[in-house]
Amino acid sequence: xxxxxxxxxxxxxxxxxxxxxxxxxxxxxxxxxxxxxxxxxxxxxxxxxxxxxxxxxxxxxxxxxxxxxxxxxxxxxxxxxxxxxxxxxxxxxxxxxxxxxxxxxxxxxxxxxxxxxxxxxxxxxxxxxxxxxxxxxxxxxxxxxxxxxxxxxxxxxxxxxxxxxxxxxxxxxxxxxxxxxxxxxxxxxxxxxxxxxxxxxxxxxxxxxxxxxxxxxxxxxxxxxxxxxxxxxxxxxxxxxxxxxxxxxxxxxxxxxxxxxxxxxxxxxxxxxxxxxxxxxxxxxxxxxxxxxxxxxxxxxxxxxxxxxxxxxxxxxxxxxxxxxxxxxxxxxxxxxxxxxxxxxxxxxxxxxxxxxxxxxxxxxxxxxxxxxxxxxxxxxxxxxxxx
Amino acid sequence: xxxxxxxxxxxxxxxxxxxxxxxxxxxxxxxxxxxxxxxxxxxxxxxxxxxxxxxxxxxxxxxxxxxxxxxxxxxxxxxxxxxxxxxxxxxxxxxxxxxxxxxxxxxxxxxxxxxxxxxxxxxxxxxxxxxxxxxxxxxxxxxxxxxxxxxxxxxxxxxxxxxxxxxxxxxxxxxxxxxxxxxxxxxxxxxxxxxxxxxxxxxxxxxxxxxxxxxxxxxxxxxxxxxxxxxxxxxxxxxxxxxxxxxxxxxxxxxxxxxxxxxxxxxxxxxxxxxxxxxxxxxxxxxxxxxxxxxxxxxxxxxxxxxxxxxxxxxxxxxxxxxxxxxxxxxxxxxxxxxxxxxxxxxxxxxxxxxxxxxxxxxxxxxxxxxxxxxxxxxxxxxxxxxx
Numbered sequence: 198x199x200x201x202x203x204x205x206x207x208x209x210x211x212x213x214x215x216x217x218x219x220x221x222x223x224x225x226x227x228x229x230x231x232x233x234x235x236x237x238x239x240x241x242x243x244x245x246x247x248x249x250x251x252x253x254x255x256x257x258x259x260x261x262x263x264x265x266x267x268x269x270x271x272x273x274x275x276x277x278x279x280x281x282x283x284x285x286x287x288x289x290x291x292x293x294x295x296x297x298x299x300x301x302x303x304x305x306x307x308x309x310x311x312x313x314x315x316x317x318x319x320x321x322x323x324x325x326x327x328x329x330x331x332x333x334x335x336x337x338x339x340x341x342x343x344x345x346x347x348x349x350x351x352x353x354x355x356x357x358x359x360x361x362x363x364x365x366x367x368x369x370x371x372x373x374x375x376x377x378x379x380x381x382x383x384x385x386x387x388x389x390x391x392x393x394x395x396x397x398x399x400x401x402x403x404x405x406x407x408x409x410x411x412x413x414x415x416x417x418x419x420x421x422x423x424x425x426x427x428x429x430x431x432x433x434x435x436x437x438x439x440x441x442x443x444x445x446x447x448x449x450x451x452x453x454x455x456x457x458x459x460x461x462x463x464x465x466x467x468x469x470x471x472x473x474x475x476x477x478x479x480x481x482x483x484x485x486x487x488x489x490x491x492x493x494x495x496x497x498x499x500x501x502x503x504x505x506x507x508x509x510x511x512x513x514x515x516x517x518x519x520x521x522x523x524x525x526x527x528x529x530x531x532x533x534x535x536x537x538x539x540x541x542x543x544x545x546x547x548x549x550x551x552x553x554x555x556x557x558x559x560x561x562x563x564x565x566x567x568x569x570x571x572x573x574x575x576x577x578x579x580x581x582x583x584x585x
Numbered sequence: 586x587x588x589x590x591x592x593x594x595x596x597x598x599x600x601x602x603x604x605x606x607x608x609x610x611x612x613x614x615x616x617x618x619x620x621x622x623x624x625x626x627x628x629x630x631x632x633x634x635x636x637x638x639x640x641x642x643x644x645x646x647x648x649x650x651x652x653x654x655x656x657x658x659x660x661x662x663x664x665x666x667x668x669x670x671x672x673x674x675x676x677x678x679x680x681x682x683x684x685x686x687x688x689x690x691x692x693x694x695x696x697x698x699x700x701x702x703x704x705x706x707x708x709x710x711x712x713x714x715x716x717x718x719x720x721x722x723x724x725x726x727x728x729x730x731x732x733x734x735x736x737x738x739x740x741x742x743x744x745x746x747x748x749x750x751x752x753x754x755x756x757x758x759x760x761x762x763x764x765x766x767x768x769x770x771x772x773x774x775x776x777x778x779x780x781x782x783x784x785x786x787x788x789x790x791x792x793x794x795x796x797x798x799x800x801x802x803x804x805x806x807x808x809x810x811x812x813x814x815x816x817x818x819x820x821x822x823x824x825x826x827x828x829x830x831x832x833x834x835x836x837x838x839x840x841x842x843x844x845x846x847x848x849x850x851x852x853x854x855x856x857x858x859x860x861x862x863x864x865x866x867x868x869x870x871x872x873x874x875x876x877x878x879x880x881x882x883x884x885x886x887x888x889x890x891x892x893x894x895x896x897x898x899x900x901x902x903x904x905x906x907x908x909x910x911x912x913x914x915x916x917x918x919x920x921x922x923x924x925x926x927x928x929x930x931x932x933x934x935x936x937x938x939x940x941x942x943x944x945x946x947x948x949x950x951x952x953x954x955x956x957x958x959x960x961x962x963x964x965x966x967x968x969x970x971x972x973x
Binding site for chain 1: 586587590594596597600602762795796800804806807810811823827830842843
């Protein structure tokens with residue numbers, strides 16, 4: 198069991214009508230709020246009005262239009278707004294993209310250079326002071342509501358990079374499952390794949406982390422149980438609530454406590470998103486089973502067999518390689534049952550950039566060195582070809 | 586799924602050699618430290634010297650001799666020391682009793698009246714400002730290292746009461762599994778029963794908390810798997826590490842997220858400890874199976890059957906009442922296999938105070954009103970008689 202630090206002080210307000218507690222929390226940070234949101238779904242759902250009404254004692258500056266796969270241009274714009282308007286606290290109302298954008302803005306405000314320089318140098322100390330960020334979550338997916346990470350895209354340079362810092366952890370997140378009732382089936386499915394991916398990225402590591410492994414399996418079983426229900430019955434509170442809490446617990450450190458980090462599939466998927474701007478969860482659903490098949494070996498088979506038994510309930514008496522392959526097959530079938538497109542071909546993606554994408558992943562991440570199964574650019578190209 | 590708030594910002598430093606990070610964390614609070622510890626086992630193990638050495642840049646005031654079931658007298662003494670020596674931060678090195686004592690001291694420092702008044706009025710706003718508390722944990726048991734509660738005893742009035750406040754949450758807890766290598770078998774067993782009790786107290790509640798239930802089962806399975814190993818091989822790092830992390834996760838809010846609180850067995854056990862000063866975990870191990878048998882009914886049987894299947898791996902096709910009873914029997918057998926005395930008779934306890942104990946429990950807790958199965962004083966006496 199590896200050493201680890203776990204420090205996640207986000208104040209989670211979970212359940213019905215929790216929005217009303219938010220003003221009390223935010224008041225301690227100040228009165229000037231940058232309200233960050235996406236494409237307008239929160240206006241259609243009425244949430245925008247509820248938020249505005251809850252914060253009627255605050256001065257609110259709007260920053261709408263945050264993109265899926267949020268762009269560095271929006272981060273620049275938000276940071277400039279914060280400086281110009283002397284913003285005290287950011288409130289992100291939306292999903293992972295909106296929250297990530299708010300987090301990056303909260304740090305970029307205090308960064309002297311360009312926001313993209315900050316992203317490129319995040320691991321080298323570019324992130325320091327930040328403005329406090331609160332969130333109102335509208336989709337169960339990225340877990341950004343309870344972690345200290347953000348992913349920002351630069352479509353000019355075709356890069357999608359992750360910044361991580363304890364100061365990026367939201368101060369408070371309002372998790373009202375009812376705010377996810379209006380999430381369409383397609384996004385519910387992609388979000389569910391994203392939650393599962395966060396767990397699967399770290400699950401296939403150490404052998405001596407029994408408790409952490411059981412918790413990983415708990416999150417996976419929850420998504421497997423409730424994603425189909427939420428898609429079938431979008432207003433099923435229990436399903437939406439369990440998925441929402443699964444989203445937060447999947448990536449806040451609980452599922453990799455004592456385990457070496459991995460994230461191979463995320464690194465590969467980030468290349469796909471950077472080149473083709475695809476939905477993150479869909480990219481992960483396509484890449485993950487192929488990655489699993491590629492790294493299955495004498496060294497990894499026991500863990501994949503455990504995955505088949507503990508997550509999918511398969512027969513432990515089956516020969517272990519067969520069992521491992523059955524587990525991977527179950528995962529692929531599950532994603533397919535949620536109507537997720539399961540090949541890159543279905544997204545119109547061909548292989549013309551695979552070589553440069555693979556090289557970029559190896560150059561900019563630990564995929565070639567510290568991963569569960571380290572991958573060369575050639576390995577990554579092979580996995581991507583299997584995804585076609 | 587009930588509404589809940591989850592906000593647990595304790596900085597957990599888990600693993601080998603983590604003590605060296607503590608001075609950096611503590612320095613932000615000041616230089617004057619009240620070092621709180623128990624009966625001297627940390628001197629025998631060498632931990633006391635390691636702590637002193639790590640904190641050589643700090644001014645340290647010792648408060649040793651904290652009792653198991655810590656007394657209000659020690660809280661008074663500690664609070665007086667803090668005032669007299671202008672203490673900035675408390676460091677509790679020990680188990681739950683030591684940590685609970687430090688937490689109570691941290692609040693009593695700022696309370697104008699007597700410390701026992703503060704305990705009695707904790708739920709009515711008596712706890713406000715506190716000094717920061719850090720901990721170095723030496724036994725996997727109470728989870729006090731990562732929660733905002735403390736239990737203090739008054740042997741004069743025969744009362745053992747819980748105080749709860751967010752400000753009692755430790756700022757930082759050092760969890761080095763090796764510090765539990767020297768915990769004797771008897772205490773390892775009692776601590777394991779305590780961890781399991783924390784989960785079982787909340788497990789038998791709501792039906793729609795799938796993820797939380799899976800996490801409860803994860804913690805229970807971890808203790809069932811590793812407690813016998815830790816007793817057989819006291820220096821098995823993996824066993825000690827998994828038990829230690831289970832201790833922290835059992836009671837930090839994760840296992841009751843979305844569930845109504847219960848704690849019936851703790852309320853009954855607190856009466857036993859207050860009258861007879863018994864080991865908390867032992868009292869819980871005795872009371873819990875008898876409480877389970879007493880509350881088993883048409884209303885509760887499904888959950889007890891799920892407990893039998895998901896925690897103990899029993900056959901789901903068995904008739905559900907039989908299954909429920911088999912699960913309870915498994916639990917009792919497990920505690921017995923750890924050499925825990927499983928009757929009050931073995932502790933020399935007779936029934937002479939049961940009536941007043943039962944009345945006190947109903948008067949001072951929610952056991953008669955908001956529990957999973959509300960109990961009258963007569964019910965409690967019946968359960969206690971079954972424990973004889």
